[in-house]
Amino acid sequence: MSVLLDCYAALVPENGGLKCLKDAKIGIEGSIIDYVGTEMPEKKYDSVKNLRHAVVIPGLVNTHGHSAMVLLRGIGNDLPLMDWLHTVWPIEDRMTDREFETGMNLSILEALSSGTTSFTDMYMRAEQIAHTIEESGIKASLTRVMQNFDEGTDYWTYNRRYEAFDLFNRFNGAYDGRLKIDFSIHAEFTNTEGVLRDFASELRETEGARMHLHMSETKKEHEECLAKYGKTPAQWFRDIGVFDIPTIAAHCVWCSDGDLEILRDKGVTVAHNPESNLKLGSGIAPVPKMLEKGINVAIGTDGAASNNNLNMIEEMHVASILHNGYLHDPTVMKPEQVLRMATINGARAQGRDDTGSIETGKKADLAAVSLEAPHMHPDFNTMALLVYSAQASDVCMTMxxxxxxxxxxxxxTLDKEKVIYEAEESARSLFK
Ligand SMILES: [Zn+2]
Incomplete structure (x- = not known):
């Protein structure tokens, strides 16, 4: 099957940045983009889709979240991170396969309706919920998270080691590559050094292994690591070998200049989660400095209990204006930069080189943002409209x-009413 998208405009790559191509035509053959231009192509496509009212952008990539946590939306409001975690953990312990599945489906509805085509997740029961990725058609990088407080644990006989590798061996690359399996470490303060050293050493020998972790989210976490090990979390993860694996580090709010150099030198991607960091009072990550140093910075929403939504359009908006205000400088975060963070930088972080931009040969992972609403007029600068004015409800198509x-x-691919009904039922069963 082939289709030609006839668009008001499309965001296409140009000289390492992005350009808004007016009157764009995007040809798609099967899953691949085979034409991008302003002229009608010579090739005849099976159908032509009229998107003359919309800007087509690369699909948004949410690089940090805890999807099924949508069932806990609204739980633990107004708490600092440690109190928040101790509120959430006992509820998560009550969650069964059923809750992880209904929560995942609800999160996928929210992601698709706000233009997200791929997400990186750190949660549990990935094996039991992998089918939701198969059925919904979305892309995801799931993990079995490592979290262990017992200093006596032997990594090589630890059940979570077995579970993480079993998941990786069985599901990495499944469903035409839409599902990837990453490895993950909850955080420095929720793990022991011995286990993580051995984990990192095994992963260095594992082809295709990728890492996802939380780092320097709060001042307390950062300072306690310094007191305990005499090292910042970034130094600690580097020294135990974790950063030898391609890594997404979520948050990095309290990273020092030296830490940022470590992240750059080791090729670590920072997943910037501005709304979660603001809501939990964690602080403001030094993103302009990260970009200046050449770190790959992507965007994430974090879980719905600390955001409280999975809306990447809103996350782009906050990421764009937050740093300008904080640094008293309206030039530090340009719309083009933020759009790149939410698309190509995220795809790169996930190890998906075949997507993240609208160009021939890439996978057709796209979102169309309608310009029909009053707040989308007039259009003097389309990228500014997308970042400063657009709402998730303007997304009119996700592919x-x-x-x-x-x-x-x-x-x-999903029955919206059924998914919402089942998620409500699951949320109620967690609190009865
Ligand atoms: Zn998180």
């Missing part, structure tokens, strides 16, 4: 691998 999964309020 993954050339397949439309969401369009004008309709979901083609």
């Amino acid at each position: 993954v691998d050339g397949r439309i999964l969401y369009e004008n309020g309709e979901f083609y």
Whole structure:
């Protein structure tokens, strides 16, 4: 099947940045983009889709979250991180496969309807919920998270080691590569050095292994690590070998200049989660400095209990204005930079070189943002409209691998009413 998208405009790569191509035509053959231009292509496509009212952008990549936590949306409000964690953990302990599945489906509805085509997740029961990725058509990088407080644990006989590798061996690259399996470490303060050293050494020998972790989210965490090990979390992770594996480090709010150099030198991606950091009172990550140093910075929403949504359009907006205000400088975060963080930088962080930009040969992972609403007029600067004015409700189409999964309020792979009903039922059962 082939389709030609006839668009008001499309965001396409140019000289390492992005350009808004007006009157763009995007040709798609199967899952691959095979034409981008302003002229009608010579090739005849099976159908032509009229998107003359919309800007087509690369699908948004949410690089940090805890998807099924949508069932805990609204729990633990107004608490600092440690109190928040101790509120959330006992509830998570009560969650069964059923809750992880209904929560995941609810999160996928939210992701697709706000233009997200791929997400990186740190949670549990990935094996039991992998089918939600298969059925929904979205892309995801799931993990079995390492979290262990027992200094006496022997890594080589530890059940979580077995579970993490079993998941990786069985599901990494499944469903035409839409599902990837990463490895993950909850954080420095929720793990022991011995286990993580051995974990890192085994992962260095594991082809295709990628890492996802939380780091320097709060001042307390950062300072306690310094007191305990005489090292910052970034120095500690580097020294035990974790950063020898391609890594996404979520938050990095309290990173020092030296830490940022470590991240750059080791090729670590920072997942910037401005809304979660603001809501939990964690602080403001030094993102302009990270970008200046050449670190790959991507964007994440974090879990819905600390945000409280999975809306990447809103996250782009906050990421763009927050640093300008904090640094008293309106030039530090340009819309183009933020759009790159939410798309190509995220795809790179996930190890997906075949997506993240609208160009021939890439996978057709796209979102169309409608310009019909009053707040999208007039259009003097389309990238500024997308970052400063757009709302998630302006997303009128989300496509993954050339397949439309969401369009004008309709979901083609998920039964919205059923998913919401089941998620409500699951949330109630957790608190009865
Ligand atoms: Zn998180």
